[in-house]
Amino acid sequence: MTSNKTVAVYGAYGHTGRFVVSELRRRGWTPILSGRDAGKLQVFGTENPGLELRPASVDEPASLDRALAGAAAVINCAGPFASTSAPLIEAAMRARIPYLDVAAEIEANIDTFNLFADRAREAGIVVVHAMAFYGGLGDLLATAAMGDWTYADEISIAYGLDSWRPTPGTLIAGQVSKQRRDGRRVVFADGKIAYTTEAAPATEWTFPAPLGKQPVIAEFTMADTVTISRHIKAPRIHSYMTAVAVRDLTDPNPQAPVASDESGQSPQTFVLEVLARRGGEERRAIARGRDIYAFTAPLVVEAMARVVAGQVKGAGVFTAGEAFDARDFLASLSPANLSVELR
Numbered sequence: 032m033t034s035n036k037t038v039a040v041y042g043a044y045g046h047t048g049r050f051v052v053s054e055l056r057r058r059g060w061t062p063i064l065s066g067r068d069a070g071k072l073q074v075f076g077t078e079n080p081g082l083e084l085r086p087a088s089v090d091e092p093a094s095l096d097r098a099l100a101g102a103a104a105v106i107n108c109a110g111p112f113a114s115t116s117a118p119l120i121e122a123a124m125r126a127r128i129p130y131l132d133v134a135a136e137i138e139a140n141i142d143t144f145n146l147f148a149d150r151a152r153e154a155g156i157v158v159v160h161a162m163a164f165y166g167g168l169g170d171l172l173a174t175a176a177m178g179d180w181t182y183a184d185e186i187s188i189a190y191g192l193d194s195w196r197p198t199p200g201t202l203i204a205g206q207v208s209k210q211r212r213d214g215r216r217v218v219f220a221d222g223k224i225a226y227t228t229e230a231a232p233a234t235e236w237t238f239p240a241p242l243g244k245q246p247v248i249a250e251f252t253m254a255d256t257v258t259i260s261r262h263i264k265a266p267r268i269h270s271y272m273t274a275v276a277v278r279d280l281t282d283p284n285p286q287a288p289v290a291s292d293e294s295g296q297s298p299q300t301f302v303l304e305v306l307a308r309r310g311g312e313e314r315r316a317i318a319r320g321r322d323i324y325a326f327t328a329p330l331v332v333e334a335m336a337r338v339v340a341g342q343v344k345g346a347g348v349f350t351a352g353e354a355f356d357a358r359d360f361l362a363s364l365s366p367a368n369l370s371v372e373l374r
């Protein structure tokens with residue numbers, strides 16, 4: 032455990048990075064603002080006077096070393112993570128500090144676990160990957176829902192977004208993943224990630240109130256499928272996304288999120304329901320909150336605080352559900368950010 036309260040944020044001036052910087056300050060941490068564009072960093076710095084600005088490029092390891100020098104941890108908010116995760120993890124290993132990110136790119140997520148599991152363990156550092164709305168929350172809910180079960184026949188994840196105004200970063204990350212898939216979609220069957228060219232089925236999912244029954248797109252595989260399948264035995268993982276959110280995301284003229292109050296949060300609301308089935312039994316965890324980008328900040332900052340406090344045992348690359356006591360972690364989030372129900 033360290034008394035160092037300094038945390039480097041890479042991609043600090045991006046939409047999600049800004050929420051992370053605010054959350055760190057709210058909780059008494061001192062962010063070091065980093066990112067590739069010195070001009071944007073300077074402008075963001077004027078909104079956050081007194082904080083150190085350290086421009087750095089993923090192509091220049093020495094600049095990353097300077098950005099991370101003296102920090103207790105680094106939080107990477109700059110995507111596509113296919114480009115940024117590896118250089119930042121390498122820098123965190125050189126600095127011997129924990130690394131956390133908010134990556135939601137299935138192939139890049141898999142790469143990170145495969146490439147760095149052994150190396151991070153050998154370097155003795157904790158990497159918590161995909162610690163965000165996608166990848167982190169669903170994994171925590173699935174882990175909490177499972178309780179004492181060691182396996183499930185299937186897990187279903189239903190994303191109940193009332194809208195989805197994507198940031199440029201989300202759209203670019205989506206394009207990068209799409210290129211890697213060569214026109215195919217990702218599904219999870221027989222215990223593994225697979226690819227298909229078949230159209231995703233449209234169906235309905237009955238969410239808890241207030242959302243209720245909604246048209247959804249099935250097989251809408253997100254980072255949670257990668258994180259959950261790392262540590263929970265379930266041959267089938269199904270994912271469903273509200274059709275209204277898919278329409279927003281695939282709109283030819285997508286609208287970026289717009290703040291609806293001084294917190295910077297958009298009015299978007301979400302219900303995330305995770306259902307584990309075994310034999311005739313069902314266990315369910317439901318989370319309700321607002322603004323998937325803003326909500327990512329309390330999630331990743333709480334994770335960082337726990338890692339820096341030495342609450343994660345061992346070293347290596349972890350998912351949220353592997354790293355933390357899921358029920359305790361979820362209960363620790365402020366009711367202003369999230370309400371959670373286990374059934």
Ligand SMILES: NC(=O)c1ccc[n+]([C@@H]2O[C@H](COP(=O)([O-])OP(=O)(O)OC[C@H]3O[C@@H](n4cnc5c(N)ncnc54)[C@H](OP(=O)(O)O)[C@@H]3O)[C@@H](O)[C@H]2O)c1
Nearest residue numbers: 042045046047068109110135163164165198199200201204
């Ligand atoms: N898992 C989740 O639930 C979740 C939640 C929130 C965000 N995210 C992901 O986080 C990423 C950022 O999202 P956002 O909402 O903050 O988007 P954003 O506002 O568009 O910001 C993107 C940030 O990434 C930086 N960046 C992009 N490519 C880079 C590169 N090659 N090297 C260094 N920096 C680079 C951008 O810098 P410039 O402005 O200089 O280009 C900017 O700071 C996206 O990939 C998004 O999918 C995931």
